[in-house]
Amino acid sequence: MADGALARLRGTLAALCVIGWLAGSAAHAADADTWLPYRDANPFVAASGLPFAPPVVPAGSWHVEAIVSASNTELATRAGAESLFYDAEMHEVRLMLTHAFAEHWLARATLGSVSVGEGFLDGFIEDWHHAFGLSNGDRGRLHGNGHEIRYDDGHAQVTLARSLRATTPLLLDVAWYQPLREGRWLLGATVKLPTSHASVLVDDRAVDASLWLAAHGSAAQTRLPWGLRLGWMQRGDAELLPQRARGHLPFLDARLGWKLTPAWDVTAQLQWHGALYDSHIDYLRQASTLTLSSGWRWRNGWTLRGGVVEDVPALHAQDVTLFLTLAR
Numbered sequence: 504m505a506d507g508a509l510a511r512l513r514g515t516l517a518a519l520c521v522i523g524w525l526a527g528s529a530a531h532a533a534d535a536d537t538w539l540p541y542r543d544a545n546p547f548v549a550a551s552g553l554p555f556a557p558p559v560v561p562a563g564s565w566h567v568e569a570i571v572s573a574s575n576t577e578l579a580t581r582a583g584a585e586s587l588f589y590d591a592e593m594h595e596v597r598l599m600l601t602h603a604f605a606e607h608w609l610a611r612a613t614l615g616s617v618s619v620g621e622g623f624l625d626g627f628i629e630d631w632h633h634a635f636g637l638s639n640g641d642r643g644r645l646h647g648n649g650h651e652i653r654y655d656d657g658h659a660q661v662t663l664a665r666s667l668r669a670t671t672p673l674l675l676d677v678a679w680y681q682p683l684r685e686g687r688w689l690l691g692a693t694v695k696l697p698t699s700h701a702s703v704l705v706d707d708r709a710v711d712a713s714l715w716l717a718a719h720g721s722a723a724q725t726r727l728p729w730g731l732r733l734g735w736m737q738r739g740d741a742e743l744l745p746q747r748a749r750g751h752l753p754f755l756d757a758r759l760g761w762k763l764t765p766a767w768d769v770t771a772q773l774q775w776h777g778a779l780y781d782s783h784i785d786y787l788r789q790a791s792t793l794t795l796s797s798g799w800r801w802r803n804g805w806t807l808r809g810g811v812v813e814d815v816p817a818l819h820a821q822d823v824t825l826f827l828t829l830a831r
Contacts, residue, residue: 537728537760537768537808537830538730539772539810540555540597540599540828541556541772541812541824542555542774542776543774543790543820544593544812544821545576545790546652547744547786547787548776548779548820549671549705550703550741551672551711551738551743552693552709552710552711552712553711553713553776554715555613555674556732556774557678557689557715557717557730558601558678559609560609562603563604565601565602566599566831567599567600567601567831568601570598570826570827570828571594571595571596571826572597572824572827573593573595573623573824573825573826574592574595574812574823574825575591575823576589576590576822577589578786578818580784580786580818581784582783582785584656585782585783585784586655586656587653587784588651589651589653591619591620591650592650594618594620595617595618596616597613599613600612600613607679607680607681609679610677611674611675612673612675613673613674614671614674614698616669616671617705619663619666619667619668619704620667650667654744656747659744659745659747661743663702669699669705670699671698671705672697672698672706673696674694674695675694675696676691676693677691677692678717679691683720685721686719687719687720689715689716689717690716691714692712693713693734694710694711694712695709695712696710697709697710707741707742707743707748708740708741709740709742710739711737712736713734713754714734714735715732715735716733716734717731717732721760727760727761728768729759729760730756730759732755733753733755734754734755735751735752736751736752736754737750738751738752747782747787749779752778753777754774756772756774757773757774758770758772766799766800766801767797767798767799768797769795769796770794770796770798770810771794771796774792775789775791776790776791785818790814790819791814791820792812792813792814793812793815794811795810795812798828805829805830806830806831808830810825810826811823811824812825812826
């Protein structure tokens with residue numbers, strides 16, 4: 504266990520909880536249209552411009568969201584000439600700032616900081632898998648240093664063999680929206696801009712652009728918030744596995760929630776993306792993740808939300824991610 508990493512994460516989580524507690528103690532209506540601020544945390548994916556779930560904010564207002572997450576993967580695999588060794592945990596702190604301007608327009612900026620190290624999730628994940636009868640795969644058998652990622656296909660090599668902290672790429676979203684009877688639909692675009700030279704596993708240095716169409720809403724009779732998005736990403740000239748990088752890929756997000764009370768909701772979100780690389784290793788091909796989350800909203804507008812993300816199927820995306828968000 505890395506005591507420094509654990510202390511930093513505990514401090515950040517404690518700060519978010521204190522802010523949320525100070526925000527108020529009386530409940531208000533739950534945020535029906537909230538998407539979960541997540542995407543595949545696999546560094547071979549997160550270094551690109553794959554968009555987060557669509558922005559949502561009432562007309563004429565601002566929305567700020569702080570996210571703290573920890574994701575962990577242990578695997579060693581080989582397919583043909585390709586090999587991948589991954590034994591690392593990633594901690595990320597991210598800010599999202601959204602503004603609804605003019606009559607039907609939204610804009611969002613997303614920036615974060617990521618650190619790579621040993622972390623503290625190994626024991627928890629192994630117990631989690633045992634509790635539900637799931638396989639731990641390579642967990643506990645790799646004998647790595649806890650901050651090591653190596654890929655080799657005989658021609659290209661990608662190596663991260665040290666602890667690292669760096670700024671994530673900047674993602675900018677703009678969307679035009681039109682109200683529906685019980686929600687809205689959006690036509691949007693996302694642009695990714697490079698920010699860091701620390702490692703191609705944090706920022707692949709490409710300028711990526713995406714177009715997407717989304718709809719979301721909440722039926723008052725059923726208390727079932729829902730959302731659906733389909734998009735297409737065009738990739739720039741990536742420095743991460745450039746000979747294998749694909750120039751474009753589709754992605755799909757779907758969300759379904761349940762408002763247990765006016766202030767408390769639970770939400771499930773399924774996200775899929777096409778392959779970013781021409782590879783025979785599952786971890787570098789198309790992947791999907793399932794996010795389960797619960798949120799509580801206070802009367803003055805602050806929402807505290809926590810969740811867990813699992814790769815579905817296993818070994819195609821980041822294994823397990825835990826996250827906590829505070830938004831208003």
